[in-house]
Amino acid sequence: MIGRMLLVGFPNENINENSEIVRQIKSYELGGVILFDRFYSDRNKTKNISSPKQLQELTSKLKSFSTKPLLISVDQEGGKVARLKPAYGFSVTPSAKQISTLHVKEAKAIYNAQAQMLKESGINCDFAPVVDLAVNPKNIVIYGLERSYGSDSKEVVKYAKIFMDSLDSESIFSVLKHFPGHGSSLSDSHKGFVDISDTWSEIELEPYIELIKSNDVSMIMTAHVFNSQLDSKYPATLSYKVNTELLREKLGYKGIIISDDLQMNAISEHYSLEERVTLAINSGVDILLFGNQLAIQDIDELVEVILAQIKNGAISQKRVSDSNKRIEELHKKRKKL
Template sequence: MPQDELLKKMIGRMLIVGFESQSITKDSKIVKDMQKYHLGGVILFDRHFNDRTKTKNISSPKQLKTLTSSLNSFAKKPLLISVDQEGGKVARLKPAYGFEATPSAKVVSEMDAYMTKRVYDNLAKTLQNAGINCNFAPVVDLAVNPQNRVISGLKRSYSSEPKEVAKYAKIFMDSLQERNIISVLKHFPGHGSSLEDSHNGFVDISETWGETELEPYIELIHSGGVSMIMTAHVFNRYLDELYPATLSYRVNTELLREKLGYDGVIVSDDLQMGAIAKHYTLEEIVTLSINSGVDMLLFGNQLAKQDTRELVETIMAQVKNGSISMDRIVESNSRVEQLFTKIQIK
């Protein structure tokens, strides 16, 4: 295979993208992109972000199972089929479409370990039956700021106590792992103390963030079983005076990898969110995030529309001009392939 073609496929392995439609054929754009670029993953949504009345990828258990089966059958390499299924308000598989309801983290935190395990076993079974093999959950942000609209306000945190958060998150992770589903801890280095929503714009946590927000990560990394961690689009001048976490070498490599000893996949939060997209060009976004240590770049195509070809060509140009080293591409590909050994792709 010519060098450029191989490089494009290696870059493709580092991408998780969203797409339109509830069903696909061999002629669908997402299928052609998967096959041409060996995409690492897709992310599914139930509704369009800007028009909640419009269905995007999920409308019923039967439809979803057919879609995920089609994705797997068309993929030339193992594919992450991912969703955000935390429970409570953040759920793409909703009771309204015929899926079983899962309570929010806040509600789960009032249960004992036995009941929690039952809740998450049921959720994992629902995901497995649907053909989902990667869940962007659990949230391990601490509920340290009651005014926080995106974490505390949506009941997405288990507690303000790190040990409680780690306890419930571990039960969730174990339930997913038993069904061969990758779990994703989020949002590193902690979104619980923020006041703003990174979907909309810049989020500065410099004066509110505390090191206790790292404790659930430390505990869970040490306990094993952490395969993916999602970075947050939050800025903390005490961790990096220039860049938000997603684009920060100091946060992703020096803190998460070197200090906390994490060697799994780092995935970005959606790179089309306002906190990033309003402040950086696409070249800057891909170059800074990959150089910071991010292995998989998430483009949900909910908040904007970016063509896979454009993403691949942009990253490729940055590799060619030396802005991104080939070593980083190889390193991320190695981590991504390692990730797939943890789940038996059907």
């Protein structure tokens, strides 16, 4: 049950029955994996993606080694955030900002083609679309990288919905990000603490409110942003007030909450592994993401730490059961399509 709540990165472009990730998938019935094209510390070194054929073989093997449905995920937004790059033989997808200038029909055609490419590659979960609002021109991680559809939440919802529908048509889960809004931030949570208390406004919740109402949202990624307007103590990823009281209870969201990478410096510099997993799970997070890009996390140790916290009562068994039920529902929903 702990394993089902983990989505992890691993360092191979080819695997076999002796690979460490295969042992972990079998031992813990891991919930999923995340694939990257390059290592974070060495951009010249291939990690998991080098060509369409290689990626098909890798994803096919990953599925074959798993007895339970496995999320095979990737960050494929388009533009600068794309793991399936033209340089490796994949087709190009424009950034969200570029898409927002196009007619709806053109946007649909582009996103349909991308969804087809992901499906052919064996990917069944895309960490996209970004529904952060482009409200701060000084924002380097969203605005600067053209990852937002704009500052108007109606426009953001319109194009995000096209993206989600395209993925859905190929039985790929979409993941809205980054709740409760990263668009007003001034810094990058990969690198350190991000405080949006003075820049964030409730308008940043609008895309989530609209999309949740439409009943199409299966997964939402929570952000490593600190916002004293919502929680005076914890960043969103670790906040019960944000993930349970706001997202689940106030906004009525019933799907999966996945953390942003729990190895990002915004979190790892301030909280121990034990604190990170305990606070995240207790806050209402269903799937913990460890990308193994910014650091290397031993998965056996991770499982043991969570197990110890359950045994000593710091994490309730009910929380783990609730998340497992949601994960099961997610895959059942996909089977029905």
